[in-house]
Amino acid sequence: MNLKIYYFSGTGNSLAVSRKLEELLIEKGEIVHISNFENENSVEVDVDVVGFVFPVYFATIPDVVKAFIEKLYFKTNPYIFAIVTCNGVPSHSLFTLNKCLNAKGKSLSSGFVVDMPGNALTTPDEIIKERLKNSKNKVEQIAEYVNNRRTKELEGENNIKRHIESFVVSTVAKKLQFSPKKYSSTSECIGCGICEKVCPVQNIKMVDKKPQWENNCTACLACFHWCPKKAVKINKLISKRDKYHHPEVSISDMCLRK
Structure with a gap:
């Protein structure tokens, strides 16, 4: 087994992306939900290709994903990629994930954004259809990068404006509207x-x-x-x-x- 894709999903968007990608990859392995390791103190990584697929929450990386990264123990030096699914605003999620990996002595080789229907803010029906269709094309492009172990600049925006935005949204929406x-x-x-x-x-x-x-x-x-x-x-x-x-x-x- 040379591949593991760790995913987190609430509406199934990130799971669907993970499945489609796994079908297109040369390396074969397994797709694993991050919550499977909720009660583990450490998670050993011993494969050649590692992927993370998860949604953007409150304009940043979900807390559960961040907590999972902290548990990782790398036995290999894998090609690491990540995909964030979002309702049009990826913000600095991939850069934040990369920072978490840096603390483990690792970094993302490539990072991608796939626009999908949202789970909180309503997405119009015509945009839902368009995004679901386009997502498959984007995954095919991602598969080409991963299969060839190509590096790519992280997609999204890593600036002070986006960090302030996610801080405000997390503070107001998460703690008040989603308490x-x-x-x-x-x-x-x-x-x-x-x-x-x-x-x-x-x-x-x-x-x-x-x-x-x-x-x-x-x-x-x-x-x-x-x-x-x-x-x-x-x-x-x-x-x-x-x-x-x-x-x-x-x-x-x-x-x-x-």
Whole structure:
């Protein structure tokens, strides 16, 4: 096994990108969800090619991805690439990831951005169709880079404006609009437990057939988008938007707690 792609996904966008890429790569290996290592103190990397695929949250890298990078122990000197999926604004995510890798004595050989439908802000239907179509073309381009071990400048913007932007968004939106107190279930909830199963950080527990949100939320909104009865309520802005998940990804693909 010479390849590992570590991914994190709430709506299935990053999972779909990981799958498509793996099909096109010469090196064969496996695709692994980052949450599988949540209870591990260290994660050994002993392959020739390593990839990270994850969404942009609050204009930066998700906390769960950052925590995962801190656990890595590299036994090899692999070709490392990363792909961020985003709703049109990658910000400085790839540069922040690279900084995390630098602390491990490693760096990204290449970094890419794939525009996808958003999980929080609504994406118009025509743009959803366009992005899903274009994403496959972009993944084909990425596969060419990885197969040939080519280096590429990181995509996105690494400037003070973007860092201030992510700080403000994280402070205001994450702590206020997406705080654990904002999450609840409506009377439409049937107690199926899907929200608990798709939660990548085990933040949801079913109590008397009703979901209870704890304090470890990563704001992936998987519970909101995958609820079959649209019974998850967060805040006024999010609760009014249409549900979305990648059309090539199923609930069973997302259920990390079987």
